[in-house]
Amino acid sequence: MTAERTKSLWRGALTIVAVLAIYQAAARSGHFAPALMPPLGVVASTLADSALDGSMFVHAAATLYRVLCGFALAIFTGLPLGVLMGRFRPVENFVLPLASALMPIPSLAWIPVFILWFGLGNTVTILIVFYAALFPLLLNTWSGVRAVNPIWLRAAGAMGATEHALFWKVIIPGASPFIITGLRQSFLRAWVAVIGAEMLAASNFGLGWVIFDAKEFLNADVMLASLVVIGFIGFITERLIFGSLERATIYRWGMARAAKS
Amino acid sequence: MHDVAEVSDFAVTTRTADGPLRRAARNAFPFIVVGALWETVAHAGLFPARFFPPLETIAATFARLTVSGVLPHHALDTIVRLIAGFALAAVFGVAIGVMMGRSRRAEDILLPLVSIGAPIPGLAYAPLFLLWFGPGNVSAVALVAFVSAFPIIYNSWTGVKAVKDIWVRSAHAMGADDRRLFRHVIVPGALPYILTGLRLGLAQAWRILVGIEMLAAVPWGLGWLIFGAQEFLNTDVMLAGIVVIALIGLTLEKLVFQRLEQFTVVRWGMLTS
Numbered sequence: 287m288t289a290e291r292t293k294s295l296w297r298g299a300l301t302i303v304a305v306l307a308i309y310q311a312a313a314r315s316g317h318f319a320p321a322l323m324p325p326l327g328v329v330a331s332t333l334a335d336s337a338l339d340g341s342m343f344v345h346a347a348a349t350l351y352r353v354l355c356g357f358a359l360a361i362f363t364g365l366p367l368g369v370l371m372g373r374f375r376p377v378e379n380f381v382l383p384l385a386s387a388l389m390p391i392p393s394l395a396w397i398p399v400f401i402l403w404f405g406l407g408n409t410v411t412i413l414i415v416f417y418a419a420l421f422p423l424l425l426n427t428w429s430g431v432r433a434v435n436p437i438w439l440r441a442a443g444a445m446g447a448t449e450h451a452l453f454w455k456v457i458i459p460g461a462s463p464f465i466i467t468g469l470r471q472s473f474l475r476a477w478v479a480v481i482g483a484e485m486l487a488a489s490n491f492g493l494g495w496v497i498f499d500a501k502e503f504l505n506a507d508v509m510l511a512s513l514v515v516i517g518f519i520g521f522i523t524e525r526l527i528f529g530s531l532e533r534a535t536i537y538r539w540g541m542a543r544a545a546k547s
Numbered sequence: 548m549h550d551v552a553e554v555s556d557f558a559v560t561t562r563t564a565d566g567p568l569r570r571a572a573r574n575a576f577p578f579i580v581v582g583a584l585w586e587t588v589a590h591a592g593l594f595p596a597r598f599f600p601p602l603e604t605i606a607a608t609f610a611r612l613t614v615s616g617v618l619p620h621h622a623l624d625t626i627v628r629l630i631a632g633f634a635l636a637a638v639f640g641v642a643i644g645v646m647m648g649r650s651r652r653a654e655d656i657l658l659p660l661v662s663i664g665a666p667i668p669g670l671a672y673a674p675l676f677l678l679w680f681g682p683g684n685v686s687a688v689a690l691v692a693f694v695s696a697f698p699i700i701y702n703s704w705t706g707v708k709a710v711k712d713i714w715v716r717s718a719h720a721m722g723a724d725d726r727r728l729f730r731h732v733i734v735p736g737a738l739p740y741i742l743t744g745l746r747l748g749l750a751q752a753w754r755i756l757v758g759i760e761m762l763a764a765v766p767w768g769l770g771w772l773i774f775g776a777q778e779f780l781n782t783d784v785m786l787a788g789i790v791v792i793a794l795i796g797l798t799l800e801k802l803v804f805q806r807l808e809q810f811t812v813v814r815w816g817m818l819t820s
Contacts, residue, residue: 298655390793478669517666
């Protein structure tokens with residue numbers, strides 16, 4: 287088994303090296319313009335330069351600020367609204383048709399409208415992120431609250447739980463696998479939306495803007511360097527933050543099976 | 548688009564059986580409220596009518612653009628791009644995923660590439676594709692295909708891996724050759740996962756396509772229509788475009804995703820019994 291694993295790792299590493307080597311060979315061969323296909327050394331030094339002079343951190347911080355603001359807004363709206371929808375039929379009857387009509391519209395379609403309404407800048411990007419992140423969270427919270435086993439509710443009621451205790455001790459933990467799935471999907475959507483919004487609602491800062499701006503000047507090395515940073519941040523949030531969130535909550539509570547999506 | 552956790556099927560709907568008329572009224576009510584609010588704000592003159600057109604203006608624009616054939620042309624181009632990109636993604640995605648599931652070597656070689664490429668948001672690749680393939684249709688379709696291939700590859704791979712070993716061995720023992728094994732054991736066993744992958748891939752393709760159309764400077768397409776209307780402050784055209792986008796999205800959701808899901812769930816039921 288371990289021998290098999292080592293062999294797999296070995297082959298995986300070999301593939302990555304091979305792909306990089308092929309890219310490097312193509313870049314060096316002179317068949318392609320170096321502006322379009324810079325050699326790896328150039329990409330690495332661009333990345334190092336932008337990290338050393340701090341500009342990459344400024345852009346990454348701007349992107350993170352926007353994504354976190356929009357995501358936080360989505361949490362503050364989506365979670366309570368989802369819970370209300372799950373608990374009260376009239377709220378569900380009112381919100382669900384609207385949500386089903388708005389959900390199939392990709393968030394990026396709103397960018398030009400929002401630019402007209404709010405002007406270029408952070409507001410548009412944050413609102414687009416909010417729109418993208420809201421619906422997965424809302425619908426998952428709603429399903430989660432509805433999926434809470436009615437026996438638990440009745441048992442807690444029979445044992446004299448107040449409405450308050452019922453909410454915090456039964457409904458929220460019971461719905462948590464759905465809520466965490468929703469948070470994860472929301473963040474993924476938000477991460478895609480923020481890059482797109484930064485490209486279209488250009489505001490001089492942010493990783494999406496850097497990539498898009500680099501295209502104008504044919505700086506493929508800047509584009510590839512920013513792609514590395516974007517991939518890195520996406521990977522970190524997905525694996526470390528949401529992975530540990532799942533381990534700390536639903537795995538510990540023995541609900542891991544329900545959390546698979 | 549449809550991303551509620553898989554488990555949501557257990558959330559049994561216990562609706563009281565209403566008449567269809569009552570249900571229609573209940574579903575229409577929130578739209579009437581929002582529509583009335585919109586009208587009030589639009590007519591109150593808080594914002595210039597240019598930026599916040601009343602509903603009748605949007606409806607008139609919608610009708611005008613539909614009759615003149617502009618809107619259908621844009622919509623058709625968008626749909627063709629969606630289908631072209633998704634078809635490419637489906638063919639290559641399923642092929643690569645199944646290959647990765649069947650052969651240890653293919654898995655070792657391809658998995659690192661897939662796991663590096665997947666977490667990067669699709670639109671981040673857009674400028675690179677535009678630089679390499681030039682603006683226009685080729686870039687747009689290639690990017691849609693590239694981006695929507697990831698969930699398809701991933702799910703096909705998982706599906707083939709999930710085919711029970713004992714089925715493969717018993718088929719072997721009963722003398723099935725590789726082709727029969729593939730057609731009669733592996734493909735049916737992996738199908739629920741593959742369908743889930745296709746559903747996710749199509750949803751992803753749809754979400755990304757509008758953004759790409761704005762960036763890739765294609766001559767026709769709903770994304771381009773909306774983005775171009777911004778230059779001339781034609782909010783009514785933009786909102787009419789969004790209505791068409793919503794209609795296409797809803798159709799995809801109702802006709803494709805829900806069908807596929809029902810089919811998948813049925814297969815699931817069959818498999819677990």
